[in-house]
Every structure is written in structure tokens, then in C-alpha cells.
Amino acid sequence: MTAIESPCILVCSIDMKTGYCFGCGRTRDEISGWITMAPETRREIMGELPARLETVERKPRRETRRSRMARERSETS
Template sequence: MERPCIKVCEFDDDTGWCLGCGMTKPERKVWKRVPGYREAILENLPARLAALSAEGHTVGEAARRRKKG
């Protein structure tokens, strides 16, 4: 299983969620070391990105395009 990371790596100060993929820094660290935790991480990401978007953040692929541009 590939990481959900899309190389944005900008984190919301309030939640600690990445604007690109929705993971937290601790989740990124355990991704390789604890494969059993991956499914739980993946389940949470869509809701996190939706919540960040609702707060006015540019998230996901749009955040990556913004970062490059």
C-alpha cells in the first residue's frame, strides 16, 4: 500500500493535519513501521480533508498545485 502523502507537508496549526493528505506528523512516522495502523489512518483522511476545506483551507491536489505554482 502506498502512502497517501502527496508531498505538500503543510500542517494546520489547530488540528496538526497535513493540508495535502490529512495525516499528522506522528501518523507519517508510524506509516512504515506499523502496517496494521494504515487502514485506521486511511479511514480518517477524507473527513479530515473535508473539515479543513470547510474551514477555508486549500487541500489535497489543489494544495499541491498551489504549492508548486
């Protein structure tokens, strides 16, 4: 059995404006049908992903408690 090449980076969330995954740039249909696609189709889609990711509106990163505490310490120093 051979491994299927995948662009997944385990950041699985869909941008509601573009319909593309924030992590890999695929659509929901492409993600769900990835295993059954022909290798040529997967390669074609993978070629489009960098351009798609340029159109995704990135979510701002949440500030974690640890990073907030570090920021507050540096502001008081």
C-alpha cells in the same frame, strides 16, 4: 521488497488548528511512524483521512507573477 501504500501527495504542511497535513490529512506522528505501522493500522488511518481533510482550513493559493500578469492583461482588454 513491497511498496508501502501512502496517502502522501507531496503537499507537506501542517494545519496548526487541526494538526493535520494539508495534503494528506495525517498527523505529524502518523507521518513519521508510517513506515513502521502495521498495514491494518495504515488502512484504518487512510479510511479516516477524507473526513479529516474536510476539517482542514485550506490556505489560499498564492497568486504567482505569471497568473497576476495574465489577470491584469484580461482586465485591460
